[in-house]
Amino acid sequence: MQFSSYEDLRSRLLTHAITCEEVVRFYLERIESHRSDNIYITVFHELALERAKALDRKLQEGGSPGKLFGMPMAIKDNIAIKGGRLTCASKILEQYESVYDATSVLRLEAEDAVFLGKTNMDEFAMGSSNENSAFGNVPNPFDKTRVPGGSSGGSAAAVASGLAMVALGSDTGGSVRQPAGFCNIVGLKPTYGRISRYGLVAFASSFDQIGVLANNCDDAALVLAVMAGKDGRDATSSSHAVSDYASEMASVSVEGLKIGVPKEYFPESLNRDVSGMVHAKLAELRDQGAELVPVTLPDSEYAIAAYYILVTAEASSNLARFDGARYGYRSAKSEDLAAMYVNSRSEGFGREVKRRIMLGTYVLSAGYYDTYYKKAQQVRRLFQDRYREALEKVDVIAGPTSPFPPFGLGDKTENPLEMYLADVFTVPASIVGMPALSVPLGFDSLNLPVGMHLICNFFEEGKMLGIARHIHRSL
Numbered sequence: 001m002q003f004s005s006y007e008d009l010r011s012r013l014l015t016h017a018i019t020c021e022e023v024v025r026f027y028l029e030r031i032e033s034h035r036s037d038n039i040y041i042t043v044f045h046e047l048a049l050e051r052a053k054a055l056d057r058k059l060q061e062g063g064s065p066g067k068l069f070g071m072p073m074a075i076k077d078n079i080a081i082k083g084g085r086l087t088c089a090s091k092i093l094e095q096y097e098s099v100y101d102a103t104s105v106l107r108l109e110a111e112d113a114v115f116l117g118k119t120n121m122d123e124f125a126m127g128s129s130n131e132n133s134a135f136g137n138v139p140n141p142f143d144k145t146r147v148p149g150g151s152s153g154g155s156a157a158a159v160a161s162g163l164a165m166v167a168l169g170s171d172t173g174g175s176v177r178q179p180a181g182f183c184n185i186v187g188l189k190p191t192y193g194r195i196s197r198y199g200l201v202a203f204a205s206s207f208d209q210i211g212v213l214a215n216n217c218d219d220a221a222l223v224l225a226v227m228a229g230k231d232g233r234d235a236t237s238s239s240h241a242v243s244d245y246a247s248e249m250a251s252v253s254v255e256g257l258k259i260g261v262p263k264e265y266f267p268e269s270l271n272r273d274v275s276g277m278v279h280a281k282l283a284e285l286r287d288q289g290a291e292l293v294p295v296t297l298p299d300s301e302y303a304i305a306a307y308y309i310l311v312t313a314e315a316s317s318n319l320a321r322f323d324g325a326r327y328g329y330r331s332a333k334s335e336d337l338a339a340m341y342v343n344s345r346s347e348g349f350g351r352e353v354k355r356r357i358m359l360g361t362y363v364l365s366a367g368y369y370d371t372y373y374k375k376a377q378q379v380r381r382l383f384q385d386r387y388r389e390a391l392e393k394v395d396v397i398a399g400p401t402s403p404f405p406p407f408g409l410g411d412k413t414e415n416p417l418e419m420y421l422a423d424v425f426t427v428p429a430s431i432v433g434m435p436a437l438s439v440p441l442g443f444d445s446l447n448l449p450v451g452m453h454l455i456c457n458f459f460e461e462g463k464m465l466g467i468a469r470h471i472h473r474s475l
């Protein structure tokens with residue numbers, strides 16, 4: 001059973017060539033046969049089947065099918081589904097069950113999507129390789145000795161391995177785009193505020209966005225359209241009107257398209273295959289009528305430093321709520337309240353999460369606030385001005401998604417700084433809040449996937465997806 005796109009699946013469902021139940025059984029069996037890949041933390045065997053049967057009945061009884069009728073989806077395990085386990089791949093939430101649904105989950109459900117389960121990830125979405133999970137690693141679907149990227153590694157591997165048609169991830173600094181690039185699929189991070197964060201466990205609230213991982217740009221656009229829009233439960237969600245993505249995508253033409261190419265995105269140290277493949281694609285677009293415009297984004301080298309100061313600061317505050325009293329894990333060996341807090345957090349959180357809580361607490365502390373946190377906020381503002389200026393002159397900024405192809409399991413776990421550098425090209429769009437995506441470019445000389453990264457102006461998801469679709473189709 002293979003589907004080229006959701007449209008293909010949908011037409012087979014609506015013409016009764018196939019039932020939702022058959023589709024869901026097929027995916028559940030595939031998930032079972034890939035168990036050793038550790039892609040799902042929780043699988044909704046019964047629930048998904050029940051739901052599929054209910055959708056089949058709805059169709060038989062003449063009900064009108066929703067926009068995502070029967071779409072088999074995977075949800076990153078930091079997004080809440082009522083009554084389902086919500087672990088954030090952390091020991092501290094191992095047994096925690098959500099008491100409410102995320103807004104995006106409700107909106108997808110209202111359009112008849114089917115949730116297959118919750119996917120593996122780096123603990124609290126902190127990481128670039130999925131190796132910070134309390135539930136173990138996920139191998140890259142194209143080379144089992146390598147990482148799938150992170151933090152949405154499980155979601156990316158699920159889509160790439162055919163264990164879900166589309167998956168939700170979260171992107172704070174690249175966690176949807178980088179794993180999409182590593183797994184040869186499309187990964188979209190919308191404009192900050194485009195999708196409600198209600199029900200997404202907070203890591204760094206002023207950066208976090210729910211994103212979509214899909215086999216193609218059309219599927220990603222469909223799912224985005226369903227989730228996008230103001231939500232009364234998230235004050236930072238935007239009331240900007242939701243575009244008609246399909247028609248915006250259709251109106252994109254390569255002829256005359258101005259593609260900004262920042263020299264800062266092609267440093268000396270860039271992997272040669274990655275650089276070669278991105279340059280080759282840009283040359284192809286130029287031959288098709290696009291204009292390549294050199295742009296400069298000075299101070300790009302400060303992106304990672306500013307990002308890790310700001311997100312750790314926010315994380316140290318957001319994660320204060322996991323104290324052994326209100327949620328999840330409580331240490332058994334505590335004589336008094338203070339010891340209970342300390343022991344629960346020490347035993348419940350993994351190494352990277354603890355490192356970030358300490359870093360964040362440090363940069364917010366009285367003596368260091370101005371030196372680090374305030375400075376990083378100023379850098380953030382500077383980046384916003386520079387990207388706005390650049391996007392006044394061009395339609396899109398293009399470059400590699402990651403400075404290197406998928407790296408080996410264990411290669412960077414002992415060196416957090418090196419791991420942080422995996423995000424050097426994805427972090428700026430998160431600092432600025434602009435939409436960005438990764439689109440597959442094919443495979444390098446070692447047969448590893450390489451992705452191209454696009455950034456557009458605020459709320460230009462439709463245009464960006466249209467450009468990406470053109471790139472993807474010309475592979």
Ligand code: GLN
Nearest residue numbers: 125127171172173174175
């Ligand atoms: N890898 C980055 C980090 O560890 C990005 C994570 C994310 O986008 N959630 O912070």
